[in-house]
Amino acid sequence: MRDLARRMDERMEAAPYATEHELMRVRAAVAVHTGALSVPVDRVSGDDDGGEGRRARDRERAKARQLLLQIREDCGGKLELREDREMLAELGSDEEEDDDEDEDEGGEGSGEGQGLVMYSSLPMR
Known part of the structure; x- marks a missing residue:
C-alpha cells in the first residue's frame, strides 16, 4: 500500500x-x-501504546483529510458525494485529533480501533 x-x-x-x-x-x-x-493488532486491543503505528496512521489520516478538503475547496465549499462527506466527517478535524491525543495520554483505551473503523467504512467503487 505504501508503494x-x-x-x-x-x-x-x-x-x-x-x-x-x-x-x-x-x-x-x-x-x-x-x-x-x-x-499493530496489540494497539487495537489496548495492549500497546501504538507508537510508530499510531503516528503513521495519523499522518495518513491527515493526508486523506487534506485531499478531501482540497476537493471541497475546488467544489465551492461543498463535497458533492455522500461518501466523501462521510469520510471527511469520520476523519474529523485537526482540533478533534488534538482532543484524541489528550484522551489517549490518560489511558482507558480511548480511540481504540479507530483505524479499523475507518477501514471498514470506506466507500468502494
Missing part, C-alpha cells in the same frame, strides 16, 4: 493529475487504508 501511495503521489504532482478529483478520492482512500494497516 502504491508513493507512486500515486509522484504521478499526482503534475498536471493533469494534480487536480483530478477522482484520483484525489482514490488517494484519500489509500491513505486511510494504509493508516489502518499501520496500527
Whole structure:
C-alpha cells in the first residue's frame, strides 16, 4: 500500500493529475487504508501504546483529510458525494485529533480501533 501511495503521489504532482478529483478520492482512500494497516493488532486491543503505528496512521489520516478538503475547496465549499462527506466527517478535524491525543495520554483505551473503523467504512467503487 505504501508503494502504491508513493507512486500515486509522484504521478499526482503534475498536471493533469494534480487536480483530478477522482484520483484525489482514490488517494484519500489509500491513505486511510494504509493508516489502518499501520496500527499493530496489540494497539487495537489496548495492549500497546501504538507508537510508530499510531503516528503513521495519523499522518495518513491527515493526508486523506487534506485531499478531501482540497476537493471541497475546488467544489465551492461543498463535497458533492455522500461518501466523501462521510469520510471527511469520520476523519474529523485537526482540533478533534488534538482532543484524541489528550484522551489517549490518560489511558482507558480511548480511540481504540479507530483505524479499523475507518477501514471498514470506506466507500468502494
